[in-house]
Amino acid sequence: MSEESDSLRTSPSVASLSENELPPPAEPPGYVCSLTEDLVTKAREELQEKPEWRLRDVQALRDMVRKECPNLSTSLDDAFLLRFLRARKFDYDRALQLLVNYHSCRRSWPEVFNNLKPSALKDVLASGFLTVLPHTDPRGCHILCMRPDRWIPSNYPITENIRAIYLTLEKLIQSEETQDGFPIRIKAVHVVNEPRIFKGIFAIIKPFLKEKIANRFFLHGSNLNSLHTSLPRSILPKEYGGTAGELDITAWNAVLLASEEDFVREFCQPVPVCDSILGQAPPPEGLTPDVQCDDSLRAVKSQLYSCY
Numbered sequence: 488m489s490e491e492s493d494s495l496r497t498s499p500s501v502a503s504l505s506e507n508e509l510p511p512p513a514e515p516p517g518y519v520c521s522l523t524e525d526l527v528t529k530a531r532e533e534l535q536e537k538p539e540w541r542l543r544d545v546q547a548l549r550d551m552v553r554k555e556c557p558n559l560s561t562s563l564d565d566a567f568l569l570r571f572l573r574a575r576k577f578d579y580d581r582a583l584q585l586l587v588n589y590h591s592c593r594r595s596w597p598e599v600f601n602n603l604k605p606s607a608l609k610d611v612l613a614s615g616f617l618t619v620l621p622h623t624d625p626r627g628c629h630i631l632c633m634r635p636d637r638w639i640p641s642n643y644p645i646t647e648n649i650r651a652i653y654l655t656l657e658k659l660i661q662s663e664e665t666q667d668g669f670p671i672r673i674k675a676v677h678v679v680n681e682p683r684i685f686k687g688i689f690a691i692i693k694p695f696l697k698e699k700i701a702n703r704f705f706l707h708g709s710n711l712n713s714l715h716t717s718l719p720r721s722i723l724p725k726e727y728g729g730t731a732g733e734l735d736i737t738a739w740n741a742v743l744l745a746s747e748e749d750f751v752r753e754f755c756q757p758v759p760v761c762d763s764i765l766g767q768a769p770p771p772e773g774l775t776p777d778v779q780c781d782d783s784l785r786a787v788k789s790q791l792y793s794c795y
Contacts, residue, residue: 517565520538520541526627530573533576534573534576534577535576535577536572536573536577541569542565544572544577544579545565545568545569545572547579548568548571548572548579548582548583548586549563549568551579551583552568552583552586555583556583556587559586559587559590560590561586561590568582568586570660571583571585571586571589598646599646599649599650599653600650600653600754601754601755602754602755603650603653603654603657603750603754603755604654604747604750604751604754604755605654605740605743605744605746605747605750606744606747607650608647608650608651608654610642610643610647611643611647611648611650611651612651612736612740612743612744613740614637614638614639614642615634615637615734615736616633616634616635616637616638616648616651617631617632617633617634617648617651617652617655618631618632618734618735618736618739618740619631619632619655619659619739619742620632620722620723620724620731621731621735621738621739622721622722622731623722624717624718624719624722625719626674628674628675629659630718630722631655631659632734633652654743654750655739655743657750657753658742658743658746661746661749673703674703675703675704675705675717676703676704676705677705677707677714677717677718678704678705678706678707679707679708679709679711679714679727680708680709681706681708685706686706689704689706705717711727711728712728714727714728715728
């Protein structure tokens with residue numbers, strides 16, 4: 488029997504379905520690669536991504552989701568699933584676990600993820616608490632600039648800052664060039680103008696961090712020359728000793744606000760009562776929504792995150 492006739496034989500017709508059953512969902516939109524040749528080569532070398540096998544790998548993960556997590560309310564688009572495959576170097580099992588963890592975090596932390604859209608965070612965006620610099624670093628990493636001293640606790644709770652961080656990360660990974668973890672990977676954290684107590688606190692917690700993570704933190708104090716050994720002056724605003732003009736938050740804010748419909752579609756829809764596959768995952772370490780509004784959290788003036 489041919490593949491076509493076999494498929495017709497084994498697939499129930501819509502007429503044969505009971506009233507409580509629905510026909511299989513339509514296949515999600517196809518994937519169109521937007522990577523440059525250099526990035527395709529980099530993905531092959533660093534992530535084991537082979538263009539000729541890419542769609543096969545995506546379909547394999549899609550099949551695993553439908554079989555092992557049938558109640559997981561998630562997008563099955565090629566581009567969306569690719570985020571998780573790339574973040575786990577195309578290991579199907581680990582990619583599936585990351586996908587489940589991602590949705591579990593969203594379900595168990597509703598005060599952060601519910602109604603997550605730019606228009607709901609205009610106060611945070613206007614404060615200049617965080618922005619993304621217009622230029623990438625020499626490795627192609629986007630640079631997320633956070634300025635904790637811009638947060639005034641009496642204006643809004645710390646949870647709003649966390650929501651703004653996730654909003655920014657979600658926007659960054661919509662670009663195919665940035666998909667490498669969160670699914671996103673923090674490549675480096677550069678802290679400038681930190682108080683002495685911060686160095687002492689970091690020295691205490693550093694032994695408990697994975698070596699790979701600990702080695703990505705760089706404390707520069709007021710020594711901007713130290714910062715410039717990692718981030719060239721040509722891509723930094725003058726506030727950080729750079730030559731790229733004054734720090735401008737309006738451009739990135741405009742990018743976020745222009746994405747309102749995307750976030751409404753993804754984060755502002757009714758959530759199923761329960762996804763049986765999901766457990767109660769805790770929020771990411773160090774980001775607890777009920778943290779007290781303590782001015783000590785604002786002591787570190789600036790942090791620059793280099794992210795893929």
